[in-house]
Amino acid sequence: MAMLWKIIKFYARYTLSFTAVGYWWRSLFWPPLKPDFTGQTWIVTGASGGIGRAITQMALTGGATVIAAARSPAKLAELGDGGGRLIPMPADFSSQADTDRFFEKLRDDGRKIDVLVNNVGILNNNFALTPEGREESFATNILTQYLLTERLIEAGMLNREGVVVNMSSGGMYNAPLMVGAMNVTKADKYRGVFAYAVHKRGQVELTKYWQTLYGAARGLHFYVMHPGWAKTAGVARSLPRFYKILNLVLRDGKQGGETAIWLAATKPVCEPGAFWFDRAVRAEHVFPATRNTKDTPAGLAEYLRRELKLS
């Protein structure tokens, strides 16, 4: 009963805000944005569909060169050629080995990156283990995002004044930082929605960690945001009932991803790990219980390094 009440309160509070209605209303008060990303190179993960696709297209419109990453070469090819500024690079971010291969190709090609959008993310209702022995959504949602970002930083491939945008979710409001619950490798212990919330909370904490560690020292800007609720294949697959009920008012990918473009264009100063949505910082917690944790952002980073066997 308490859980049902919590769910009702959550939807009553956020349905208008997170759907297209919230976007339409807020965007009435925004100054027009015509970003100029000419000369910049971006990486967008999960770029062939949904929000990642929209971010890729908006960055291209702003004049950026975009390295677009997702698994299916065929879906990446559907993005078009972007006037020669689109570089499709297939990668499977549920795999450490493939993320390393992706990074090595970037390094060997001599790429320097201005904006990294860690957009890829999945909610698996059914438990799945990767061939590397990890729960698939853990590997995709946070582990390889940590790996790719750290590799780029360590190799000096993120330009000064570079931007990293981590795509979290309002779903993170349902979990505290729980390092021990990141990688649930037993099917009977796995609950997809909660695992997703744990990873998405982890992205917020990781952003705090990165901004504190590398922000001033390397001249980098780390942001974490959520897109509201957008009509994408991922939502249709993972939350079919939610998708069916809210179908008419869900955002399009552009409305979900616009804040990533705004962050990259304006580089606002904020507290490390500030949680952005529709061009503004929002609450990091809505339920008091999610403030209770014994874990720290540095502890999360240490755990991910151990899991990846990084020195």
Ligand SMILES: NC(=O)c1ccc[n+]([C@@H]2O[C@H](COP(=O)([O-])OP(=O)(O)OC[C@H]3O[C@@H](n4cnc5c(N)ncnc54)[C@H](OP(=O)(O)O)[C@@H]3O)[C@@H](O)[C@H]2O)c1
């Ligand atoms: N849509 C929403 O309402 C919503 C709400 C809150 C947060 N978010 C977050 O926003 C981000 C984008 O969500 P979305 O709804 O646009 O997702 P989506 O519709 O599921 O888009 C998936 C994209 O990711 C790629 N992808 C999936 N698994 C991959 C993997 N292992 N390696 C590389 N690429 C992979 C897909 O291409 P391939 O299949 O070819 O790999 C596709 O390009 C996610 O982080 C999600 O958690 C979305």
